[in-house]
Amino acid sequence: MKKRNHAIDGLRGFSLSGIIVANMLIFQYGLFGETVPELFGIKGADLAFHSFLFIAVVGSFMPIFAFLFGFGMVKLADSLKARELRPKSHLARRFLLLFIFGMLHATFLWEGDILTFYGATGFFLLLFLNRKPKTLLVWSVLLLALTGALGASPMESSVKGLGQSEHTESYILQSRDVYGTGTYAEIKDFRNNADPFGEEEGWIMAIAIVLAPLMIAPMFLLGMRAAKVGTFDDPVAMRRTYARRAAIFVSIGLLTKSFSVLGPQFGGGALPGIGIGETLGGSLLALGYIYAFMLLYAGSRRVALLERFEAVGRLSLTNYLLQSLICTTVFYGYGLGLFGRAGVFDGTLIVLTVYAAQLWLSLLYLKRFRNGPVEKVLRIWTYLSWKGRPRKPVRVAEPLEGESRVS
Template sequence: MSRVREIDAIRAFALLGILLANIGYLADPAHIALGALPEVDNPVGFAVSALVLTKFYVIFAFLFGYSFTLQMRSWGEDRVRARMLRRCLALLVLGLLHGFLLWFGDILTLYAVLGVVLLPMRNIRPRTAVIVGSCLIGFLTLVWAALGWLTSLDPTAATTSATMPAADPAAGARAVHLVTDGPLGFLTFQAENYPPYALFVWAFQGPTALALFLYGLAAGRSRLLERRERWEHLIPRVQWTGFLVGLPGAVFFAWASGRPDEFALYGLAVNTVTSLFLSAAFVATLLRVLRRFPALIDVLGPAGRMTASNYVGQSVLVALVFTGYGLGLAGRLAPPAAMGVAVAIYTLLLWLSSRWLRSHRHGPIEYGLRVVTLGTGRRTPVNPS
């Protein structure tokens, strides 16, 4: 089976969004003392919260489920279980190393566990997968909305939180100091922050990720992205619907994220649903651009073929710029400059991916995952995912 090059390009596009969402945490670690969501008191932070935060993990999770169907076809039903379990174990180990050494917001451990959950559901009918995924999204939306309503019933708590200091300056200063105080200081910061943030990622993104895995599984079993005639005519409708529903929800989410009351929870409820629409609109727009400028697939495709290597590579380069592993620029760059660094890192990784694949069949991390997954280092047919 040949590769679906549009899927590689979408993966690479998602990597850019993930980098833009993540870089602010290490560029300004002081605000980590506030909690899990970034500050929105500046135009860049507001734009990232509205247009980037959670939207690109939605795309990433959808493609994980879609790629699982491609892997099943490549491996054969009799090998799927053993190979998927080995792959998830390798992802779990890689994620733990990534989380403790480089990026406390690692997503690989969550994907590893949810991959095991997805395994017994692999033969689910597409319609059933969509229904189950939608129920998960609906349940999570109701949970956030209910928490917001319960918070509104206690005006004293809302008033208290509104009059509390926005941040602890000492905690913020300590975070910046640890991140920039050489490798040992940064490792101390990681050890303190990775466990609680891992729990946050699992609680905040876990149900949504599983729902998107199921949506991707349904799309993959229907071969949606592999049959151009099945999605080309849908692109304008997906764009209009996605942007009309997704953009207002995104703006509300970003506005609400900066509030200390129940609206922050209402914003999470709205975003749980509308982020799916906006993400779909982004993908539809990208497919439309790729159709008009097919040369972009050659630019984006190599990074999409090396997703894991680029995901970890982003963390390595961000750490070298902002932490004690390298230049230690955390807390020194304004948000627009940090976004400029993100674009530079992304451009560099696009170039490195293209160069690497001129002489290698797989990215370095992909090769390691492949060896563990297949249980052999011998040459085997190319995995189309």
């Protein structure tokens, strides 16, 4: 039995710290309101911090989760093959339940769900499961180049502008009232039925559905490749490689994202390539963060906090859903009603407090239980076993020489 890769658990737990900070902007301002701080009276130091989050955090931690999704998919498939079980059927069941979890999450709790997208994408990734590492790398580079080209094109800027129409602005202002003061039933009804675009811009959703998988697909594929070539099997031996890649990707990611975020604020909204930070920079910065974090496992001394990151990572699905449950209660009208009122900096402190509690509680939980409750359900369904473990393959005994196979 292979040893668990604690570095991957730690990276998964670390990514949740950035995910909850990025999601705070949606918890507090809505899926469409997070990009228009002026509608919520954000200015001064809070506006500067808002820009900082869009450069350093937003769009650069969720891709880490996508990378790890692809990585985990290959590792699970390898484990199933070693047990002489069928990887694709098990993975398909897993993706189906993730999709269902996501639909329930989005319908009954929060509009920023990503589990639905991940579950649906998983079925597409099955096409690449048995591909060679070189093939995965080629496809990743091609898709990264394509998303970069989209960010440099005028079409990308026009699509962003469509989301800032009068209809969308009216929707955001209405959401401020509903989410801030509404009951659970009122918020649920608004989330599932209100139209943020209107009839003239209805096609923008179709464009978003096409572009979103395109922009994040390279991270899934790169994660699959990393699992196949053993990028994280020996962090000590890979120390120099991690350091070099971290320096390159963090630098390029921050530069491109800074250009895209700060350019429009200084009158450069029409500059060529102004959208490249949003379409490409986020993924590049995510790669930089991945390699920078892995350096913590490449040194001779172990950082004490890593054990807590690993605990959060082992319970990643449960912790992700708990973040939604707690933060919607904090910011929505049926809870503390801080929607649009806490401010960007204070909102960040609030969600980091939630994450700090998860760092502490996750480790305590794992001292008594092997899996998180949501992870347990996912394992039961994946393996079709109440124990949540792979079934042993059924072996048919070979007949002895001279015996008939049919009795």
